[in-house]
Amino acid sequence: MRRTVSRVAIVFALLKKELVAYARDTVYLALTLVVLIAAPLLFRAMPDRVDEELVLAICPPVERLLEGSTEALRALGASEADIARIRQADLTNQKGLLLVEFDDAAKMRAAIEGSLEVWRASDGTLVFVDTTAGEKRPRGAERVDVQVGVAFPERFLADLVAGARGIEVTVYTHASAPPELRQAVTSFVREAAFEIAGDELPVRFPDEKDVVLGTDRLGDQVSLREKMRPMLLFVVLMMETFSMASLVSTEVLERTVTAVLVTPAKVSDFIAAKTIFGTLVSFTQALIVLALIGGLTASSWSVVLAVLAIGAVMFTGIALIVGAAGKDFIGQLFYAMLFTVPLLIPAFAVLFPGSVAPWVRVLPTFPIIDVLVKATVYGGGWREAAGSLVYALAWLAVLFGAGVVALRRKVASL
């Protein structure tokens, strides 16, 4: 007697079988758990702010340099306007510059050497800790890495305004300080001297508003932690390629797929079940990680979910190709690595400043990571992501189509 079974029921039955097989695969189950635990931990371990300040030590303190020179400057005939000009060049208030002031050069030298530690408390005050004298580090403070300092003579300002030349200034740098920092501080001292001496710049500088191009992120840079968010979501989607490919290759190698096809199930049902299962597993994992690391906003949540779904189907398509190609476990692992390593490049590329190289933009995973970056880092919505989403869908069609064809041909050859 012949009983009609609907396609949906067949696919559903195959899905149940997939779930059981997945749960039995301890290696990949353990890997899934590792990824789900490691991804949020790695995210939290990343620095959540960008240290973009230039730390400059000076001695004596600015106030003492000014106090010690004001009377001398007046006596030397400097006008009140001259004195005001010097006072206005207050270095302690320069944006992006952290000035650490020392009473004497020996102390400053010790701080650069590392024997005297400089800590910044949460209220911004600087604390000096002499570890060699057994002093304790302040709680809740962060270490300030002082690599370069300038020792000015006490009468630096007065002598300069008086027209003295050849005044000696010592720049102390730590041996590991980058050369550009050493050069910049030397240039900085020379330029400060030129300005105080009243020598105007050899060029006219444009207005500050015309100098900065693009959104000015000074003090509001995207941290490494924020940059890691799209990358982690992407890696979670990608990791499923390995387990999904393993599920496919096991069926092919052990020929259980031929047993499945003896039943009313067709190859299309088999592929549909694999696709639905693979997509659901990777999409769910990405959602779990997303919930743990955050990143959804009112304007971006729908775009993020859409691109994660596209990514999940894309990687399932790749898993179908890999699963059909692998001749054994190691071979399948090799193919999975061969596919996933190049596809990982766009995710790394976003960690670097600047625009992505043209050849990276061609890779199928670029639009996925691009949308994730736009949505989770910059809060972009559908308008910003539309172009990349269309591009991602085109690649999805190609990769998923290739996966279906590869698996169909493999099954037919068994």
Next chain:
Amino acid sequence: MSPRLTATILKKDFASGTRSPVFLWALVLPLAITLVLQVAFGSLFQPKPRLGIVDHGSSQVVRAVQAADGIRVRVFEDPEALREAVEANDVDAGLVLPRGFDEAVKAGARPTLTFWMSGESYAANRIVLAVTTIDLLRTLQGARPPVEVRVESVGEAGLPISVRLVPLIVFYALVMAGLFVPSSSLVEEKEQGTLKALLVTPARTTDVLVAKWTLGVVLASAMSVVTLVLNRALGSNWPEVLVVVAVAAMLTSALGIVVGALASDSQMLFGIVKGSGIFLFAPVAFYLFPDWPQWIARLFPLYWIIDPIWRVAVLGGHLSEVASEIGVALGITVALGALARSLSKRMQLQIATR
């Protein structure tokens, strides 16, 4: 144990191994990791200020800034392309030097400078590029600074990140070639039944294990040396480096044999390697983060091979300085060898019942 049979098996492994994906990975991975970590991550951890320049008048400023240490200079053909690059943060700052610029500065005409900063550039880079540019323009003008700047270097130069990454790269060379190649070769033979066939011949499990171990030692030594050469860490003390590398290869390969003897199939092998990965990798992390308490690293077995490589190959030390570490590494190797020998009996039983 028969040296002749061991040599025959080893020859076969070398011949057939080159077709194995794992073998290929062992050869390619250290090169790929060197490229990724040194080229990509080196610049990520230690970014240099990037200056884009358009020069229409063969300005001296371009030559001077190109000669300056630590600033990456990129020359653009036209101001529009430079402007786009600054806006996209492909460079931190952009400088346009029109025709006759140098002459105008020298003549004291104070031309208006076209200087752009990327909104995404870091404050420190903005300051470095701005003051360096101004200083170069002062030099161009011929102005003599009113101060004499004396630079004094203090403290000891720390190791750059590119050097601190060397143990990590050597670790991967050792693990892939020393651990993964012999273990996967052994497991593959179990799965394909060739090991069972081999044991029907006069060859014993000991001959097979020693052959696989030798395969790992040769490959791991070769790949470690290649990695050290690629990372410019093989100096004049190379004979001593070869000794520490050989000891490291012996230990990792012995570990590979134990894992291969334990794992009944590829999935189990993969699971063991993945599961123990953190444990194996742990000592390497201490070289990347020198502020961590270094004694903890000693608790992990691979510390005893990574540390001699670090001190002899990277820091240029001598064997006498790492004699105790080498002694411990050889002790661990012998212990692993004894474990592999006892596991070989279990493995033989496993094969017989397959």
